[in-house]
Amino acid sequence: MAKDVLVSVKGTQVIGEESDTIEVITPGTWYERNGKQYLMYEETFEEIKQTTKNTVKITPDLIEVTKKGVIESRMIYERGKKHMSNYMTPMGLIVLGITTKDLFVEADTEKLRVEIRYALEMNGQFISDSSLEINAGVKGTGTLNLTE
Numbered sequence: 033m034a035k036d037v038l039v040s041v042k043g044t045q046v047i048g049e050e051s052d053t054i055e056v057i058t059p060g061t062w063y064e065r066n067g068k069q070y071l072m073y074e075e076t077f078e079e080i081k082q083t084t085k086n087t088v089k090i091t092p093d094l095i096e097v098t099k100k101g102v103i104e105s106r107m108i109y110e111r112g113k114k115h116m117s118n119y120m121t122p123m124g125l126i127v128l129g130i131t132t133k134d135l136f137v138e139a140d141t142e143k144l145r146v147e148i149r150y151a152l153e154m155n156g157q158f159i160s161d162s163s164l165e166i167n168a169g170v171k172g173t174g175t176l177n178l179t180e
Contacts, residue, residue, distance in 0.1 A: 034063040037144075037168040039073045041086075045152065045160040062144060062168050067091070069139060071168055077102055080122065088146070088166060092137055095148060109148045109164075111135050129153030144168040 039060040044053040060073030069090040076083045084101035095109040102122060107130055108115040114131040131151040138145045146166040152159045 034061050036060075036171045037062045037071070038171055039071065040165075040167045041073075042165045044163045044165075046162070047160045059171070060168060062170075069137075069144060071144065071166065074101075090137055090139075090144075090146060093135075095135060095137075095146060109135055109150060127155050129156070142170045 037060050038057065040055065040057050042053060042055040044051055056075055058073050058075065060071055062069070062071050064070070071086075071088040071090065073086050074083045075086060080102065082102040084099050084103045087098045087100075089096040089098075093111060097105075097107045097109075099105045099107075104120040105117055105128075107117045107119075107128070109130060109132045111132050111134060114129055117128045117130060119126040119128050129152070131153075133149045133151065134147075135149070136145075136147040144167070146164070148164040150162050150164070152162045
């Protein structure tokens, strides 16, 4: 059964001594099918007034993020492995290399938490050490803690 959730997605890139964090908070849908968790939500890019639909497929050992819309990509995070991804933006194609250092998944009936630590390459060159944190809580339960 699909659950209406509030989703927080926080991405951080660390380049040398500098870090940059972007966070999106949006409504979404969370469900389980065939032993996999699925989280679906939309991102709206205010400057161009367009959206991207995101689907996050979650297993204990592999996370797949698919984006469709103004940004198109399929990024795979698998502990200890490197996966290549085409990341299509309105400005053009970027080829990303994602080497997952660690991933953590925790879920119960009312909340979902995903943490991913990875190295990011762009066009074959190391760009940053990065992290992605996804939290989802069932609406009306107060289970989404945005201060973690």
